[in-house]
Amino acid sequence: DGGITQSPKYLFRKEGQNVTLSCEQNLNHDAMYWYRQDPGQGLRLIYYSQIVNDFQKGDIAEGYSVSREKKESFPLTVTSAQKNPTAFYLCASQPLAGQQGTQYFGPGTRLLVL
Amino acid sequence: QQQVKQSPQSLIVQKGGIPIINCAYENTAFDYFPWYQQFPGKGPALLIAIRPDVSEKKEGRFTISFNKSAKQFSLHIMDSQPGDSATYFCAASKGAQKLVFGQGTRLTINP
Secondary structure: OOOEEEEOOEEEEOOOOOEEEEEEEOOOOOEEEEEEEOOOOOEEEEEEEEEOOEEEEOOOOOOEEEOOOEOOEOOEEEOOOOOOOOEEEEEEEEOOOOOOOOOEEOOOEEEEEO | OOOEEEEOOEEEEEOOOOOEEEEEEOOOOOOEEEEEEEOOOOOOEEEEEEOOOOOEEEEOOEEEEEEOOOOEEEEEEOOOOHHHOEEEEEEEEOOOOOOEEOOOEEEEEEO
């Protein structure tokens, strides 16, 4: 059963705590993305990676960090420097050959601050 | 020049009506224009996509109209149903580069 999985579905963060959101894909896609979505808002790009061990900042990278040690995994860490982390976080993947531009999204993780 | 402007922000239509969502872009190098549908609490799902060599594409009740000279494209939903109530995003990209998304339209279809 191919697809993109994100875990956990809900995540609670305490003040000053770093938390990590998981994103895994078994689609053999080259590129992976992290977006943030605030209520009633559009999608804002946090980080993206087109190849293992390489990633680029998106429009709102401050307070976030990522790693891409394996092709199928792209975890996002929300650090204590991110002062307003409450949002819906979406991971996406994209094949770079063939279906140009088509991104496939995971089910999302909702992050809440205690 | 990388922006995609989407309108309206919200739209309410009676069942059976034809909602129309519009998007405009500036970058003439864009060559792929997808639409995504997102239900509350879920990730966006690809609905339909078009390339600039065609002016219209239909998939079921969903149609994309594309006007290359005006740099605009739009989504029409025929015979709309309450189950079509969702947020719709247009997007654009050049080659295999990352997508540029519009701000989204919250569509409500009243029974």
